[in-house]
Amino acid sequence: MNIQEASRRRSERVWMGVVAVASGLVFTVLGFLVAVLVMGAIGFAAQHGLVHTLLGARWQPLAGRLQIGLFIVDSALVTALAMLLALPFGIAVAIFGSLVAGAWERTVLRWILTLASAVPSVAYGWWGLAVVVPGIRGLGLGAGYGLVSAGLVLALMILPTFSVLAWEAILAVPEDWHQTSLALGANDDQNIIRLVLPASMAGLQTAFLTALARAVGETMAVQMVLGGAVSHFYGLFGPGATLTTQILTDMAVLPVGSPNHGVLDFMALVLFLGVTLMTGTMGRQVRGRGRP
Amino acid sequence: MMWLLRTLVAAGLLLAPGSRQAITVMGATSLTAYARAVIEPWARAHANVQVALSGGGSYAGWYAMKAGQADIALCDLRFDPGTAFYERGLGKxxxxxxxxxxxxxxxxxxxxxxxxxxxxxxxxxxxxxxxxxxxxxxxxxxxxxxxxxxxxxxxxxxxxxxxxxxxxxxxxxxxxxxxxxxxxxxxxxxxxxxxxxxxxxxxxxxxxxxWPFYAWPRIYWPVRASSAVTSLAHALSQSPRRSSFGLITGVNPP
Missing domain, CATH: 3.40.190.10 (Periplasmic binding protein-like II)
Known part of the structure; x- marks a missing residue:
């Protein structure tokens, strides 16, 4: 073994060590985060009862009434609305960008989507306050602050992320397959519906999961337009509160060290487990399908 | 690899806190504008003290101070100071x-x-x-x-x-x-x-x-606080700038 070879191997060992330490650090931090949440949540659940907390809908943090059922329902509704609104448009944008658009249209569209996915969420919230809330109010559908407004803002927020990932998934379908399909007499619509979408389904599902995770976890933009009502369900156009927005709002009255701070750990853990469960289950299906 | 080590050491030295004393003021968001206006000139006169100000609400300020994570709590709600903390009204x-x-x-x-x-x-x-x-x-x-x-x-x-x-x-x-x-x-x-x-x-x-509707903002700080904390607490509770921020002085809390 010459000197150069020995030096190369030493360098490789150092970098492998750096990578191992970095990976270990990530897992340690993640483990610590989960441990803190679990400890706080277990202490809280032992005191207040798991089912009672999850299914009840009374929220008066200073009076010790800490039931989060309403927030879970609102979180699910806002996320579902956002996904329902964003998905069709996202797929349409991805199909147009990857299969229909010309070179310059593709460049411009890609640039816009990349730019839009980098916009901070508070800017989307501000847009919601300036456009969505007055718009819904103008239609006579309440004060404008509510689940639908939050769903609309969230849909716009996740649209670029979903579109870019779906675009990549569609591009991954081999060109030969398109040519073969067209040669067999399929028109463009048949090609897209019968070949492209099924063949890129694994990638589309990954895009869906990424968008879903972003939607469930979003806080600031939703908080700005949701209205924050915690006592009842006021309908889709009425104000509400999600798990994330209520954690943000009540951090001020349930800070670390205060009685009942554990409910915030519990809410964060519910959110964490919910997203992990959803993405894990669907992710297994995606892996099962494999590449086109 | 040495360049990476040198960079890390240099960054560590630059970011080291040094010998300046740190004071954290935390609490009601409605009082942070007033607190900032008082803290800026006070900090200029106390160059060896670094003051951090953050909102988060009265409860956050109170509990952070009780836990020793903040030195002064700004509150627009009343808490029981007991014998461990000082309480001063800022007016109404x-x-x-x-x-x-x-x-x-x-x-x-x-x-x-x-x-x-x-x-x-x-x-x-x-x-x-x-x-x-x-x-x-x-x-x-x-x-x-x-x-x-x-x-x-x-x-x-x-x-x-x-x-x-x-x-x-x-x-x-x-x-x-x-x-x-x-x-x-x-x-x-x-x-x-x-x-x-x-x-x-x-x-x-x-x-x-x-007018019948008034809030009575207060500040709290530990009895066993440093002289710098006590000095800043007095500056906050006695500043004539309070009236510029909507606080009416010369009144006693109910």
Whole structure:
């Protein structure tokens, strides 16, 4: 073994060590985060009862009434609305960008989507306050602050992320397959519906999961337009509160060290487990399908 | 690899806290503008002390101070200081009711206000205003203004549909833009685009002495605090700048 070879191997060992330490650090931090949440949540659940907390809908943090059922329902509704609104448009944008658009249209569209996915969420919230809330109010559908407004803002927020990932998934379908399909007499619509979408389904599902995770976890933009009502369900156009927005709002009255701070750990853990469960289950299906 | 090590060591030295004493002031967001105005000149006169200021609310400030994570708590709610903490009032701050001009309401009785916030009055027509649905814009639990309104009007947390906004500014904006809206804010600023309501014919601006809705902001700090913390606490509790931030001085808390 010459000197150069020995030096190369030493360098490789150092970098492998750096990578191992970095990976270990990530897992340690993640483990610590989960441990803190679990400890706080277990202490809280032992005191207040798991089912009672999850299914009840009374929220008066200073009076010790800490039931989060309403927030879970609102979180699910806002996320579902956002996904329902964003998905069709996202797929349409991805199909147009990857299969229909010309070179310059593709460049411009890609640039816009990349730019839009980098916009901070508070800017989307501000847009919601300036456009969505007055718009819904103008239609006579309440004060404008509510689940639908939050769903609309969230849909716009996740649209670029979903579109870019779906675009990549569609591009991954081999060109030969398109040519073969067209040669067999399929028109463009048949090609897209019968070949492209099924063949890129694994990638589309990954895009869906990424968008879903972003939607469930979003806080600031939703908080700005949701209205924050915690006592009842006021309908889709009425104000509400999600798990994330209520954690943000009540951090001020349930800070670390205060009685009942554990409910915030519990809410964060519910959110964490919910997203992990959803993405894990669907992710297994995606892996099962494999590449086109 | 040596360059990486050198860079890390240099960064560590640059970011090291040094010998300056650090003071953390934390609490009610409504008081942070005032606190900042006092802290800036105080910090210039105490070059060896570094002061960090953050909001988060009265509860956050109080519990952080109790846990030793903050040195001074700014609160617009009262906490029991016991024997471990000092408490000083900063004066009193009016809580004003504001309404959207489209409501057609300029004056309300206290009992009407109570019925509005209980959700018993659903349309401003019932109080002689326009045919407009009542929409309430409120502050979250833990806000001093909300505590004043809840205590004065006997409003429970399980009220009718309310839009919750996290700051005075957000409440004003929501009331400005929402026909039928009513809300409340701390301070006597001349908010544009909203009507400051008279209560029982009393206007805060005309006769502040007769106004019935006040928050009583306070600061707290540990009895065993350093001299720098005590000095800053005194500066905060005695500054003549309080009146510039809507605080009325020379009064004793109830």
């Amino acid at each position: 701050m009016p809580v004003l009711f504001i309404a959207n001009p489209s409501d057609g309401i300029r004056n309300v009785s206290r009992s009407s206000l109570r019925r509005v916030f209980h959700g018993q009055i659903k349309n401003w027509r019932e109080l002689g205003g326009r045919n407009q649905l009542v929409r309430m814009v409120v502050r979250p639990v833990g806000s001093g203004a909300r505590a004043v309104v809840a205590q004065s009007l006997g409003v429970s947390a399980d009220g009718p549909a309310q839009v919750v906004q996290l700051s005075n500014g957000a409440v004003v904006r929501a009331v400005q833009e929402t026909p039928g809206a009513i809300g409340y804010v701390e301070g006597d600023h001349a908010w544009p685009g909203v009507i400051a309501l008279k209560v029982n014919g009393q206007s805060y601006q005309a006769k502040p002495g007769k």
